[in-house]
Amino acid sequence: MDISHDALVAFSKSWGLFYLIGLMIGVLIYTFRPSNRKKFDRAKQSVLDQDDKPWT
Amino acid sequence: MILTLTEAERQIALGISVAVALGGLVLAAAGTQDTMEVHGWLILVFGAICAIVVIRDLWGPEPPRSRLESYYDEPIKAGIIASMAWAVVAMFVGVWVAALLAFPDLTFDGAWASFGRLRPVHTSGVIFGFGGNALIATSLHVVQRTSRARLPDQLSPWFVLVGYNLFCILAASGYLLGVTQSKEYAEAEWYADIWLVIVWVTYFVLYIRTLARRKEPHIYVANWYFMAFILVVAILHIINNLAVPVSLGHAKSYTIWSGVQDAMVQWWYGHNAVAFFLTAGFLGMLYYYLPIRAQRPIFSYRLSILSFWGITFFYMWAGSHHLHYTALPHWVQTLGMTFSVMLLVPSWASAGNALLTLNGAWHRVRDDATLRFMMVAAVFYGISTFEGSFLAIRPVNSLSHYTDWTVGHVHAGALGWVALITFGSFYTLVPSLWKRDTMYSPALVEWHFWLSLAGTLIYIFAMWNSGIIQGLMWRTYTEEGTLAYSFIDSLRAMYPYYIARTLGGLFFLIGAVIGAYNMWRTIRSAPSSAPVEGDVPLSAATAVARG
Ligand code: HEM
Numbered sequence: 001m002d003i004s005h006d007a008l009v010a011f012s013k014s015w016g017l018f019y020l021i022g023l024m025i026g027v028l029i030y031t032f033r034p035s036n037r038k039k040f041d042r043a044k045q046s047v048l049d050q051d052d053k054p055w056t
Numbered sequence: 057m058i059l060t061l062t063e064a065e066r067q068i069a070l071g072i073s074v075a076v077a078l079g080g081l082v083l084a085a086a087g088t089q090d091t092m093e094v095h096g097w098l099i100l101v102f103g104a105i106c107a108i109v110v111i112r113d114l115w116g117p118e119p120p121r122s123r124l125e126s127y128y129d130e131p132i133k134a135g136i137i138a139s140m141a142w143a144v145v146a147m148f149v150g151v152w153v154a155a156l157l158a159f160p161d162l163t164f165d166g167a168w169a170s171f172g173r174l175r176p177v178h179t180s181g182v183i184f185g186f187g188g189n190a191l192i193a194t195s196l197h198v199v200q201r202t203s204r205a206r207l208p209d210q211l212s213p214w215f216v217l218v219g220y221n222l223f224c225i226l227a228a229s230g231y232l233l234g235v236t237q238s239k240e241y242a243e244a245e246w247y248a249d250i251w252l253v254i255v256w257v258t259y260f261v262l263y264i265r266t267l268a269r270r271k272e273p274h275i276y277v278a279n280w281y282f283m284a285f286i287l288v289v290a291i292l293h294i295i296n297n298l299a300v301p302v303s304l305g306h307a308k309s310y311t312i313w314s315g316v317q318d319a320m321v322q323w324w325y326g327h328n329a330v331a332f333f334l335t336a337g338f339l340g341m342l343y344y345y346l347p348i349r350a351q352r353p354i355f356s357y358r359l360s361i362l363s364f365w366g367i368t369f370f371y372m373w374a375g376s377h378h379l380h381y382t383a384l385p386h387w388v389q390t391l392g393m394t395f396s397v398m399l400l401v402p403s404w405a406s407a408g409n410a411l412l413t414l415n416g417a418w419h420r421v422r423d424d425a426t427l428r429f430m431m432v433a434a435v436f437y438g439i440s441t442f443e444g445s446f447l448a449i450r451p452v453n454s455l456s457h458y459t460d461w462t463v464g465h466v467h468a469g470a471l472g473w474v475a476l477i478t479f480g481s482f483y484t485l486v487p488s489l490w491k492r493d494t495m496y497s498p499a500l501v502e503w504h505f506w507l508s509l510a511g512t513l514i515y516i517f518a519m520w521n522s523g524i525i526q527g528l529m530w531r532t533y534t535e536e537g538t539l540a541y542s543f544i545d546s547l548r549a550m551y552p553y554y555i556a557r558t559l560g561g562l563f564f565l566i567g568a569v570i571g572a573y574n575m576w577r578t579i580r581s582a583p584s585s586a587p588v589e590g591d592v593p594l595s596a597a598t599a600v601a602r603g
Contacts, residue, residue, distance in 0.1 A: 009387065020369060023365070023369060024365075027361070027362065027365040028362075030361070031358045031361050031362055032358070039273075039274050040274075040357040040358060040361075041357070042274070043272075043274045043276050043277070043357060044347075044353040044354050044357040045353050046202075046272065046276070047201070047202060047276060047278075047344060047347055047348065047353075048347060048348065048351065048352075048353060052126075052127070052201075052488075053125060053126060053127070054124075054125070054126070054127060054200070054204050054205050054206045054271070055204040055205070055271035055272075056124070056125065056271075
């Protein structure tokens, strides 16, 4: 298999751009999905909960 | 501590200790012509000590089943103690190497005390000894608390902690002996590197197993940062340390990467060590201990998620900013520069998130030095990432590279951010883990805080000054077009700044010693608020648990 420098550069310049933008869209959807709101609110409050025992 | 292991775990622990000791013996036998022999004996002694510690309690009583109703904090306590011990030793060496630059005679004619050998003892000691132990301890604390689950077993956290410290000892002692593979922040040689892989994979598996046992459905964001830290450090360590030893009886090895590729791999490693070792893990601390201490939830949970993905994916591409104006292809340098500048966004998002969390708790920041540690850490995180993005711009780097400006930047990050957030977390953790109401002396926490802050400021201002002066002197031309200053001229100009830097470092060291003393006194003091034996309502449940 012979991969030339130019081929590699072309690949990373195109594919690299697409997957990073795809990732960004995915993250934005996950973060701002209304159905996740309750989960996040709970998470940020729950660390302040002071009972120092594992739940069984 | 051995008594908290089950009998089966004690037997495995003994088996591992003996295996390590035998491994040491093999290394010592194979490396008789080499510095490796010393390390062989060292590993043998280390394994033997572990074996003796285990044997002493091998047939002790089995830990009660009621242990499963509490978190497993013993290795966390040991990790904090180890971290502070490394802090004192490695920061002392730091002050020493700083003094060496102003007073080169301080090597006392010992080869082991030359700058080139002591410097990695300092850098590895603070990054891996102090920082690494702090990360292991706090990550195991945070993952249990936020998952509401106990660690899955008692043995693997000890294996991770003790094994990791063996690696640190091998690394530091090796540098004094002259064992190095000359890769910055990855100087340890192949046998130590292989050992670290085993330890680190166990750490990763332990973390995943604990998360798998979680009772809380959502994984709190601090764990994401810790996971990224553990996973990426494993990848970095393995790829950067692919090397072939000269022979199995020699410590020396040669990397499989060559030329500019080696440089790129090294700084991909080096920069992501900054990103995932010195940033992601400590952000995990920030996102847990800051809300706890301030008693306020994080300002924006969503922002913390966005900055998490921003940091993980931008940092990966930034490493080439360490190689501006080198044989590295120009577009790769530009890529690194661009991503470095973009990194400012998620970095400031984290720093801003932390500071906005404190809105409404500023009176607590004023009164509580522990919270102030964390607040100032967030500020320095903001400063050092701004500075980093700036230094990554190619023309700026042409001035700053090779100068003390880089060193100033490093220490804004390492002292101001990494060390301060660690101290803040420890001052939160120590009373709670050892069940004390407060630290032994709140006044000493204040002293520690102000000494650290003063030390950091003196240090970075000295380095900013000397760095920029250096950079300018090296690029000043006379009218005839020759360089106006010789290198020695620039060195002379550094002299006052090197002394100031030593002084700043000394302040920081004294602060760390005070902190270690304060923690030690807290641990040794009597638990003040412990429930008195028999002062609990006797129900069927407690009767069984005590049984
Ligand atoms: C946005 C974030 C950051 C960026 C873009 C960044 C960028 C840079 C740049 C451009 C250099 C100088 C490279 C050279 O000229 O050789 C550097 C060096 C360094 N930075 Fe940062 N930095 C960031 C954050 C941090 C943080 C938070 C720390 C924490 C300790 C840190 C630690 C270091 C270290 C240890 C070096 C020295 C590397 C060496 O030995 O040459 N950086 N960084």
